[in-house]
Amino acid sequence: MLNIVLFGPPGAGKGTQSQKIKEKYDLIHLSTGDLLRSEIGAKTELGLKAKKLMDQGILVPDEVVVGMIDNKLQEHKGANGFIFDGFPRTVQQAGALDNLLESHKDSISGMIALEVTKNELVQRLLKRGETSGREDDKSEEKISKRVEEYENKTKPVADYYKSQHKFTSVEGIGEIDEIFENICSAIDKLPR
Numbered sequence: 001m002l003n004i005v006l007f008g009p010p011g012a013g014k015g016t017q018s019q020k021i022k023e024k025y026d027l028i029h030l031s032t033g034d035l036l037r038s039e040i041g042a043k044t045e046l047g048l049k050a051k052k053l054m055d056q057g058i059l060v061p062d063e064v065v066v067g068m069i070d071n072k073l074q075e076h077k078g079a080n081g082f083i084f085d086g087f088p089r090t091v092q093q094a095g096a097l098d099n100l101l102e103s104h105k106d107s108i109s110g111m112i113a114l115e116v117t118k119n120e121l122v123q124r125l126l127k128r129g130e131t132s133g134r135e136d137d138k139s140e141e142k143i144s145k146r147v148e149e150y151e152n153k154t155k156p157v158a159d160y161y162k163s164q165h166k167f168t169s170v171e172g173i174g175e176i177d178e179i180f181e182n183i184c185s186a187i188d189k190l191p192r
Contacts, residue, residue, distance in 0.1 A: 002081030008114035111161040114172030
């Protein structure tokens with residue numbers, strides 16, 4: 001299987017590139033936000049548990065998110081692989097994902113990290129905020145806080161994969177198709 005962690009700060013282009021990767025390599029796209037919405041909509045046991053916590057303003061614990069990912073792995077046993085988008089966000093989650101995949105006799109093939117400057121991220125997110133309706137994309141202050149949160153809490157996940165020799169950095173500024181070609185070059189070098 002080809003299992004990729006697509007990584008980068010908010011506004012790096014993960015959603016755009018995930019779609020292109022999914023189509024080219026015939027992979028299942030696992031976005032934790034989509035998973036949560038899907039499980040809540042389907043009123044599954046995990047979805048109801050997640051909704052109860054979210055309604056109280058509490059972050060959904062790792063074991064619930066990992067359980068949802070496990071459900072998707074079970075559901076797509078014959079898949080060519082998965083793109084993990086928005087997960088793992090912490091080193092602890094990366095370890096949990098490794099353990100989960102190992103229980104399925106599989107592993108992460110590699111992490112592809114989209115590198116984008118903070119100034120470019122702010123401009124992209126402000127532009128997206130004009131059409132997305134997302135409140136957290138409309139203010140430079142909120143965007144800066146999200147990027148800072150990524151730098152402090154999420155970026156260490158890259159070191160986790162670097163230590164496993166599974167990390168590849170790709171320039172995330174330029175034409176979408178050019179960035180995609182660079183991502184494909186990195187993916188084509190990954191073990192399967």
